[in-house]
Amino acid sequence: MSMLSMRDIKRRIRAIKNIQQITRAMKMVAAAKLRRSQGQLLSSRPYFQKLEEVIGRLASAPEARNLPLIAEREVKRVGYVVITSDRGLAGPYNSNIIRVAEAALLQEHRDRSMVLIGKKGWQFFRRYPFELLEVVTDIGDEPTLLQAREISSKLVEFFLKKRVDEIQLVYMHFISALRHMPKVDQFLPIIPAPLPERVREREYLYEPEPLKVLEYLLPRYCEMRIYQALLEAKASEHAARMMAMENASKNAEEMIDQLTLSFNKARQAAITKEILEVVTGAEALKWQGQI
């Protein structure tokens, strides 16, 4: 560092300031997107929870266990759906998901297939020898219900056509802007939510009959689960990017401080040197006069 000239130091400070401006801007953008994702997540929850509750109630009937989306069968092949982001610069977001997914896949003793959502997961897992059933990229900043519906119907088809006998979902569970955790959830066959204790077995009038209602609701429920997972993953991604850019801006600040210090030292050294030269010159003249 001390070898740098004052001009070099100035140039570096300018360059880092430019980078800092970019990271600050990216942080602001991520924060705005996070707010929207959180809003989306929050407003979809009441619908999802009610659907989950109704399905839990309907599926508690013994004959529901035989419905194709609920019935368990011997598992020869497991499908892993891994949700990552398309873009990087999100701190440890993708590597955390990939680490958990990789561990789950390597521990799996049955045959494995993969469905990859997001470019980052694809870039990592394409070199693995697992069968790739589907790759979905470019989900965008705000996942839509339509996207979830398309993904869900493909997954349901893989399951019903017995290309896989079980599907696990690996995604980032969003807890708060500061906390998210990778999660592995069984997607199919559906494990109905247990009935809450306080719900007494109320008698209901069904139209049409309960099993028909359940059959209609199950695919909806699958769509909503994918939608929720996409929303949670996206909110976590924005939050992770926001934090990463915050750290980058702080680091830039530190570097600028250090370089400014070096710059001042270099300036001081130059001044000292100049004074020294003047003094030496004057001394020399004095000596000449004496001769």
Added chain:
Amino acid sequence: MASLILEVITPLKKVLEEEVESVVVPASEGYMGVLPRHFPALALLRPGVLTYRPVGGALERMAISGGFVEVGPRKVLVLADAAEMPGEIDVERARRAMERARERLRRPHPGIDIERARLALERAKARLKVAETR
């Protein structure tokens, strides 16, 4: 006077929460009227018009595109795939959708999903009917 809470939610948002005197929903096997203290019921909905009367008010309408309804003694909870109030409906779009669906049903190609076209037609009709009431 007894009243009900009507709540309409979609996957995207809560559309309505209001105290009402009565509700009529487009259930899968015909329109179903609900008054306070109705027997608990769970019914599938088809695309159609949901009508309700706010306490002391005039009838209001809303277009619903399928979903289901849960009726409790004091509450009607509608989980709709989509729900639109009269002011939110794009009449032009609904009209085009209706034409398209009619065309498909009139001349069904082998590749066409008749059930889907029929549902699309019902959705468009419900939207137009609701838009008219304004």
